[in-house]
Amino acid sequence: MELNKELLVNLTEVNGIAGNETQVRELFKKETESYVDEFVQDSLGGIFGKHTGDAEGPKVLMAAHMDEVGFMVSEITDKGFIKFVTIGGWWSQVVLAQEVVITTREGKEIEGVTGSKPPHVLTAEARKKPIDMKDIFIDVGGQSKEDIEKMGIRPGDMITPLIKTRRLNDTPFLLGKAWDNRIGVAVAVEVLKHAKEKGHQTVLYSGANVQEEVGLRGAKVAANLVQPDIAIALDTGTAGDTPGMTKAEADSELGKGPQVIVFDASMISHKGLRDFVVNIAEKHDIPFQYTFIPGGGTDAGSIHTAQAGIPSIAITVPVRYLHSTTSVIHEDDFKNTVRLATAILDELNSETVAKIKENV
Secondary structure: OOOOHHHHHHHHHOOOEOOOOHHHHHHHHHHHOOOOOEEEEOOOOOEEEEEEOOOOOOEEEEEEEOOEOEEEEEEEOOOOEEEEEEEOOOOHHHOOOOEEEEEOOOOOEEEEEEEOOOHHHOOHHHHOOOOOHHHOEEEOOOOOHHHHHHOOOOOOOEEEEOOOOEEOOOOOEEEEOOHHHHHHHHHHHHHHHHHHHHOOOOEEEEEEEOOOOOOOHHHHHHHHHHOOOEEEEEEEEEOOOOOOOOOOOOOOOOOOOOEEEEEEOOEEOOHHHHHHHHHHHHHOOOOOEEEEEOOOOOOHHHHOOOOOOOOEEEEEEEEEOOOOOOEEEEHHHHHHHHHHHHHHHHHOOHHHHHHHHHOO
């Protein structure tokens, strides 16, 4: 498939932390409106394009998540500095000296930079320790609380990293913020395009949940709304191919294909669905990687316990430098994730779903 560069740039450069995903949701609708029968939206903001191939076929949910890790304004100091809370999991060391953008309630974007005490004034012992997140602040060039309020900044405003998405030095590696999980959203878009062009034998709901990064919250309501027969989470996973990483910490490499999650902290993937997915990948010579993530989870972790239990699995794109201000993916992993997701859709029907459910 040809890489839709504009789609990937647009998806990664819009801003959307948990609880503030409007920009992403509107972009998804714009990109998919010609592929869907209708949009289905839950009350927290999760959005899915519905495409009916066979009205009597099984309901299939393919769900990415829209939200990225970021921050939220919590306090404006008298001297015009901004304190914040983290939204999603962050390590304080990757937050220092980074450019960010604050989005006000009116949609105005205010650029700033994170700061802290310089090392020159720290004790030798303090320099050895990671900085406490509460000691990091944001400087937007104000000199008083009034200056900041005149800019339109208020507590609760969204803060996100400021970085341009781009190809790394004419290689297949792509750098940008929010690959977790806008690359999953891009897969969901491509699945709807394929469904429209090629047809299928299901009632497909492909789209994205909200608030994954704060506890897989949006997936709970989406699963109850759609009530699918089976579900596939389209997400990202940790790559283990950088210096110092061990296979026990992360067992995947960029460029080796999508990750089929066998086990993570939120779910053991459904055996029947896992076997079905693997068989399809092998049948179509789609490279993939078995992956075990004992310290993390995906929206499938919420979906699979909804209703009376929904057979679920996560298929993820490996990413370097997750939950930092920037991250890196390999374009072939994205393409092969799309190949796998669409090949799965092609072979799903009432008979195959019944067999999947029997294999527990």
